[in-house]
Amino acid sequence: MANYCRKCGQPLEEDYKVCPICGTKVYDEYQTNHAVNDMPDQYELLWGVLGFFFPLVGLILYLLWQEQKPLVAKYIGLGALIGFGSRVIFGFAGFTLFFPFRIFGLFF
């Protein structure tokens, strides 16, 4: 497995920790790939589901967690968006019949 310096492209021996030419730190390939291809785990998907069922709660948490937990915020925000959108679409179907409940349902 040949490694190359990310900065200058210098071919590196496998056990090099730092590029001998430019001094850039060499990262372990597995760790780098793992970080890039980080799939959502159940924890994040669960927040997305929560956002779907409680769009307003999801929106608040999304705004609160944008800084500290960007990945969780992303999923809960996405869930809230889908949840809110589907409520609006399905809400119109029974809008006249269940008017007060639909308004309530839009937000909770």
Ligand SMILES: [Zn+2]
């Ligand atoms: Zn280099």
